[in-house]
Amino acid sequence: MNKVLAQQPDAASAAAAPVIEFRNVTKRFGALTVLDDFNFAVAPGEKVTLIGPSGSGKSTVLRILMTLEPFQEGQLTLAGIPYHEPNGKGPFRASDRHLHQIRSHVGMVFQSFNLFPHMSVLRNVTEAPAAVLGLSRAEAECRAIDLLRMVGLADKKDHYPAQLSGGQQQRVAIARALAMRPRVLLFDEPTSALDPQLVGEVLGVIRNLASEHDLTMLLVTHEMRFAREVSDRVCFFDKGRIVEEGEPERIFTAPAEPRTREFLQSVLG
Numbered sequence: 001m002n003k004v005l006a007q008q009p010d011a012a013s014a015a016a017a018p019v020i021e022f023r024n025v026t027k028r029f030g031a032l033t034v035l036d037d038f039n040f041a042v043a044p045g046e047k048v049t050l051i052g053p054s055g056s057g058k059s060t061v062l063r064i065l066m067t068l069e070p071f072q073e074g075q076l077t078l079a080g081i082p083y084h085e086p087n088g089k090g091p092f093r094a095s096d097r098h099l100h101q102i103r104s105h106v107g108m109v110f111q112s113f114n115l116f117p118h119m120s121v122l123r124n125v126t127e128a129p130a131a132v133l134g135l136s137r138a139e140a141e142c143r144a145i146d147l148l149r150m151v152g153l154a155d156k157k158d159h160y161p162a163q164l165s166g167g168q169q170q171r172v173a174i175a176r177a178l179a180m181r182p183r184v185l186l187f188d189e190p191t192s193a194l195d196p197q198l199v200g201e202v203l204g205v206i207r208n209l210a211s212e213h214d215l216t217m218l219l220v221t222h223e224m225r226f227a228r229e230v231s232d233r234v235c236f237f238d239k240g241r242i243v244e245e246g247e248p249e250r251i252f253t254a255p256a257e258p259r260t261r262e263f264l265q266s267v268l269g
């Protein structure tokens with residue numbers, strides 16, 4: 001595996017244990033049940049894409065993993081670490097310190113790039129690893145430059161976000177997520193906010209990451225062709241449950257469930 005993507009030491013025990021495991025998770029927003037007794041596991045190094053209708057709960061799965069949303073019932077583990085602490089309090093049933101520890105294993109790339117506008121590209125990629133992983137400034141910068149090279153933007157290291165295109169900003173956001181050496185990288189519709197002509201460069205970076213690195217990736221996308229190319233497994237998600245899952249070729253060419261067929265017909269025409 002490429003050294004620049006070396007992950008934080010493994011907190012899980014057996015190599016074959018899932019990196020992500022939802023067991024009977026229920027998530028509600030008030031009276032609305034978004035995840036209903038949800039079971040889902042992702043193996044180390046696996047690339048999984050969630051597809052499905054708008055409002056079905058795909059982003060909520062990612063936001064829960066990133067500790068941005070609490071859930072009400074069930075269990076979730078990341079690299080063997082449970083999200084809930086035995087005596088945890090508050091909506092997350094965990095201390096801030098515990099949530100922080102979990103979050104340090106997860107990188108997330110959002111629809112909107114969320115870069116710090118007042119920081120250079122280099123500082124955007126350097127700031128969190130220096131603070132959280134305790135790297136020296138020189139180490140963090142060296143690593144950031146390697147990552148910027150990987151996303152094709154080393155020459156823009158001294159630019160500010162406003163000087164970059166949306167596609168370039170999203171590539172910086174990917175480098176920033178990787179700088180934390182996450183065990184899992186989450187992508188929440190990473191090209192939805194981009195002008196059509198900029199989508200390709202971002203998908204290209206993600207495609208290279210998926211094919212060349214042993215990183216566990218969970219993606220939510222409306223780009224069906226891309227989902228078919230990069231995924232080991234595609235899950236069709238509807239009303240808070242996985243209706244059907246399998247290898248992309250099979251899901252896209254011979255879906256077994258009527259709801260999957262209807263969805264694919266509606267988006268692929």
Ligand SMILES: Nc1ncnc2c1ncn2[C@@H]1O[C@H](COP(=O)(O)OP(=O)(O)OP(=O)(O)O)[C@@H](O)[C@H]1O
Pocket residue numbers: 029032034052053054055056057058059060061
């Ligand atoms: N903070 C919130 N408060 C209340 N309801 C919410 C909140 N966040 C999401 N929801 C609702 O939860 C449901 C699932 O939303 P979610 O964003 O996970 O769906 P999605 O499948 O990712 O949709 P899309 O493809 O449109 O992004 C929707 O009905 C949404 O309106």
